[in-house]
Amino acid sequence: MRVVRLAHETDLAGWREAARRLRAEGVAPEDVFWAVEGGGNLFAADITSEVGVGQADAGEGFTVSRDFVAVAERAVLNRSDERFGLLYRLLWRLKDEPRLMRDASDADVWRVQALARDVDRAAHKMKAFxxxxxxxxxxxxxxxxxxxxxxxxxxxxxxxxxxxxxxxxxxxxxxxxxxxxxxxxxxxxxxxxxxxAPRADSLEDDWRTYYASIFNPARLKVDAMTKEMPRRYWRNLPEAALIPELVANAQDRTRQMVAAPASKPARRIAGVPRAGAAGPSDDPPQSLEAVAAGVSGCRRCDLWRDATQGVAGEGAGAARIMFVGEQPGDQEDLAGRPFVGPAGQLFDRALAQAGVPRDAVWITNAVKHFRHELQGKRRIHKTPSAGQVAACRWWLDAERALVRPKVIVALGASAALGVIGKATSVGKARGAPISLADGTQAVITWHPSYMLRLRDAAAKAAAFEGFVADLKSAWSLAA
Amino acid sequence: MAALTLRQKLAILSDAAKYDASCASSGSVKRDSRGGRGMGSTDGGMGICHAYAPDGRCISLLKILLTNFCVYDCAYCVNRVSSNTPRARFTADEVVDLTLGFYRRNYIEGLFLSSGIIRNPDYTMEEIVRVARALRETHDFRGYIHLKVIPEASPALVSEAGLYADRVSINIELPRDDSLESLAPEKDAPGIRRAMGAVRLAEDAAREPARKARPPRFAPAGQSTQMIVGADGASDGEILRRSETLYGAYRLRRVYYSAFSPIPEAAARLPLKPPPLVREHRLYQADWLMRIYGFGRAEILDEDANLDLTVDPKLAWALRRREDFPVDVNTADREMLLRVPGLGVRGADRILAARRLKRLELADLKRISRSLETLKPFVVAADWSPGGLTDSVGLRAQLEPFQPDLFA
Structure with missing residues (x-):
């Protein structure tokens, strides 16, 4: 039996040096006894020789994996007596099994990781307590x-x-x-x-007051508390002295709350008006502000349920030209304004290039709430159904009646459906203005997101050029 | 009425804050007090719970209301205007001093400040922001700050809150819009969602790579919300559907579920029953499955259904989907391993690492999983096959806890 005397309880440097020598000499783990100076655990009788610590390193050089070093640095802080022997056994085995540390199912690896985990937990509890x-x-x-x-x-x-x-x-x-x-x-x-150490602090009564007050007696879960705040720490926690009493009284306090009659206000309460909009109405809105208010509380289809808000149109109230998109997207839904996301930015560029001032037009959507479906945590755009477009025409028609544009540009198929009232192919209808019953001219073109989706750069540039041309001719038609 | 002492105010205003379940101090950036004038640090990952109350909840932050005077009349809330609860109001300096005093003694990670609505939303929000500003600017406090955002407050105040806070939260309160309408007559569900949307936009902007002027920092630990469970008739499916929508739309870090708790000064409109703690626990487990384990809400349960209270939602799912099992731990991909009852994220990753070195046997799994008995019917290992166990009629009964873990 070889004996190593380490200088102190966490002497990893001493262990490392001795372990190197022992391994170089081929001393098997079961033949080594690890002791700590003054540790009192040295009682083995069959000591044959001691391994000196602090002598020059005679062993051959070898390296061990980084994950071994990382776990050893933590495990050595554990109070368990087995730590030095276990680390040497692992070091010994690493010679033939260099990837051993990655096998969490191995008994030695599992054990050393358990020691290291307990140390991590103790360090965390020190930060806490x-x-x-x-x-x-x-x-x-x-x-x-x-x-x-x-x-x-x-x-x-x-x-x-x-x-x-x-x-x-x-x-x-x-x-x-x-x-x-x-x-x-x-x-x-x-x-x-x-x-x-000092025996008291002037703020401890405040802290105890906080601890007692933040506790909800109706939710007593002593086991959950003790699991995270083990009793071994209680004697140094000023608040822990309150625990027995808080626990003892919890059930009575809860019973009293449940048994107490409902409370009646001791004074008269003046009501505060609700912050939100008024309920839905079947009267056609008489102003664009009324449209905006109505859209935000609209329940004409189910889309409001998963959306942030209804997004009404915006722009010049008496514009000669109105642009109708499909529906708000993710960004528009959050911001409450039409055409502010990626498609909106492309649309802005196209308007500028076509010489159409954005503040002279009315911009809106055929559907006012964002239809989407969740893919993981992302909201993915989904084309609104014909029923949803039809339900939302109430608002589009109101905007048309109030703005009274000369030309309406429908951006994409859903917009065309909303404006004309029947399914129309954008590819076929593009370019030729359609006269509508109320005397306005409808121009159908792509939705800006169509250009965002095109992969081929040349096709994208060509489509953008065509789109700008469409906007330009619609603008002159409205002049 | 005699003036309240600071300690009396503390008792009233922490008691008034305890129904908010959130106390996390996690997910912020890494920073510390070196090179500064004050104190405080956050480590970027998990926060620290400095104590646990006998209700099992973590005490990480000084969670208080600035005042519990409130002009709103929310039936579920002890601080509603019609309640006869004792009232108090802190000054901004008092909150600052308490926070610094507690922090210095290592009682807390920081401050979670909320407030009853006094005068109007902007006035209230301004008072909240005033405290945070003093902590950050006057005292160079670098600990954690969580601020409650009043949904109706002006955008400029919300931006300033985001500048000082690590996390902001706006409570959705109830899973259904119409129950909020009837129980919280002054609150407005669409307004709450709009405010959450504005917070997400501000977060996105602060994260965008700088072009010219970098937009100001905004709540690096993101936003969270809380839903009260059991105060209205919403099913668990409705609750989780709402959570799913909130996670998707507003990138919430967390939805907290708070079992409706009996309160002193209860309103006649609400049931006075002990809180449904198991249900709350199952909702957290299901939420965890959606956020961490890659489950879709629809896989966990239908919209009108309720979670099984006897077994956890992952086990319930596996018992319904026995045709997908057993899973071979030596070949299955990570996604499938995560769906095995008894295996967590760490367990799945350990299996993936260990099986590069050897074929795993049952004895190996025993060291990897804490619940081998739950695991056994659902896995194949080198020396183990569950045979008829996976499809046996008695499996559910065998895996049910002896006593439902009512207070787990």
């Missing part, structure tokens, strides 16, 4: 905590507190080691005991 108490000294206010970590994580967790409280002097006293930060330097001193 350290409670500082204010003290005053010649230099002013400083903060001191007494904490008992589940594993030896105080030193490794200290940088977290430095980042968080860089401008505050603090000490965290633990049985293993004490951490000190003076706003410039991080220092460590040997472990202390609870008596060295």
């Amino acid at each position: 350290v409670r500082f108490r204010a003290v005053r000294d010649a230099a002013g206010e400083a903060f001191v905590a007494w904490f008992e970590p589940a594993h030896r994580v105080a030193e490794a967790t200290a940088p977290f507190f430095v980042r968080r409280f860089a401008n505050m002097r603090f000490s965290i006293l633990t049985p293993d080691v004490c951490v000190h930060w003076d706003t410039q330097n991080l220092g460590f001193t040997p472990g202390a005991d609870a008596a060295a």
